[in-house]
Amino acid sequence: MxxxxxxxxxxxxxxxxxxxxxxxxxxxxxxxxxxxxxxxxxxxxxxxxxxxxxxxxxxxxxxxxxxxxxxxxxxxIADIDTLLNNQQTKYLQQRARLITLSSLAIAFAIPLFYLGYTASIFPEKQYEYMSYGHIYENESVDIYRNWNQSHPGGAFFSSNSEEFLAKQQEITDRLDEKFILTFENRGSQYTEELENDDNTIYRTWYRQGINQGSIVHRPVNGLLQGFGLFLVVFGILGFWRERKLYPRA
Incomplete structure (x- = not known):
C-alpha cells in the first residue's frame, strides 16, 4: 500500500x-x-x-x-524522517541495553559460581578449639599443660613435695574448659587477651582433632553456585532474545 x-x-x-x-x-x-x-x-x-x-x-x-x-x-517528508530517526535511536538503545544486561549477567555469574564452588568467602572447613582456663599476666601460655615446669627458675616441681601438690590443686581448681567452633584456621594454638577490670587475663586455645578440621557444607555456597548458574542462563537467553528481536540487517 x-x-x-x-x-x-x-x-x-x-x-x-x-x-x-x-x-x-x-x-x-x-x-x-x-x-x-x-x-x-x-x-x-x-x-x-x-x-x-x-x-x-x-x-x-x-x-x-x-x-x-x-x-x-x-x-x-520531515515528520516521517524524524519519526524514523527516533525509532532507530530507540531501537539501538533497547538493543544495547539488552546486550549490556546479558553481558553483565554472565560477567557476574562466573565469579559467583567460582566463589561458591571453592568456598572462598564462606569456608567449609570447620575447626574446634579448646581452652583449659584463664591465664594471668606473667604466667606461661601453656600453664595448664606444663604447670609442673612453671616453678621459678624453670625447674620442675618435685612430684612428692607439698609445693607440687599445692600447685596441682591450684591448677585443678582453676580449670574452666571451653570449646569453640570456627571456620577460621587460627593455627595449632593461639592466645587471646580477655577484658577484665582488675588485671589482664588470657586464654590459650588449642586446635582439636588430628584431621586438622572437618568439612561442614554451608547452604550459602550452594546458593552462590545456583545463582551463578541462573545468571549464566539469563545471559544466554538475553543474547538469544537480542538476536530474535533485533536481527542483523
Missing part, C-alpha cells in the same frame, strides 16, 4: 468527497487527486494537514505501509 492509497482509503471510510477534504486541507482538489494517486509527494506541512484532516496520527498513517517503501519513498 502507498501513502496515497492509505489516505484515500481513510477518506472513503469517513465518507468524505475529494472536494470536501481538499477544502478542509486548504488545497485544490486537483492537487489532492495527484496526492491520492501518488503522482506528487506532499510537503511536510501539507502532509500534516492531510492526515490531521482525516483524524489519523502519524503512526496510524504509516502502520499499513511497508518499511522499505517508507524508507525509500517518504523520508523526504
Amino acid at each position: 502507498t501513502l496515497g492509497e492509505r489516505l484515500k482509503q481513510r477518506r472513503n471510510e469517513l465518507e468524505l468527497s475529494q472536494p470536501a477534504l481538499a477544502e478542509k486541507m486548504g488545497i485544490e482538489q486537483s492537487f489532492l487527486s495527484k496526492l491520492e494517486n501518488d503522482r506528487s509527494l506532499p510537503s511536510n506541512e501539507t502532509f500534516r494537514r492531510w492526515h490531521e484532516a482525516l483524524n489519523l496520527s502519524l503512526t496510524e498513517v504509516l502502520a499499513p505501509l511497508g518499511q522499505s517503501y517508507i524508507r525509500n519513498k517518504l523520508t523526504q
Whole structure:
C-alpha cells in the first residue's frame, strides 16, 4: 500500500468527497487527486494537514505501509524522517541495553559460581578449639599443660613435695574448659587477651582433632553456585532474545 492509497482509503471510510477534504486541507482538489494517486509527494506541512484532516496520527498513517517503501519513498517528508530517526535511536538503545544486561549477567555469574564452588568467602572447613582456663599476666601460655615446669627458675616441681601438690590443686581448681567452633584456621594454638577490670587475663586455645578440621557444607555456597548458574542462563537467553528481536540487517 502507498501513502496515497492509505489516505484515500481513510477518506472513503469517513465518507468524505475529494472536494470536501481538499477544502478542509486548504488545497485544490486537483492537487489532492495527484496526492491520492501518488503522482506528487506532499510537503511536510501539507502532509500534516492531510492526515490531521482525516483524524489519523502519524503512526496510524504509516502502520499499513511497508518499511522499505517508507524508507525509500517518504523520508523526504520531515515528520516521517524524524519519526524514523527516533525509532532507530530507540531501537539501538533497547538493543544495547539488552546486550549490556546479558553481558553483565554472565560477567557476574562466573565469579559467583567460582566463589561458591571453592568456598572462598564462606569456608567449609570447620575447626574446634579448646581452652583449659584463664591465664594471668606473667604466667606461661601453656600453664595448664606444663604447670609442673612453671616453678621459678624453670625447674620442675618435685612430684612428692607439698609445693607440687599445692600447685596441682591450684591448677585443678582453676580449670574452666571451653570449646569453640570456627571456620577460621587460627593455627595449632593461639592466645587471646580477655577484658577484665582488675588485671589482664588470657586464654590459650588449642586446635582439636588430628584431621586438622572437618568439612561442614554451608547452604550459602550452594546458593552462590545456583545463582551463578541462573545468571549464566539469563545471559544466554538475553543474547538469544537480542538476536530474535533485533536481527542483523
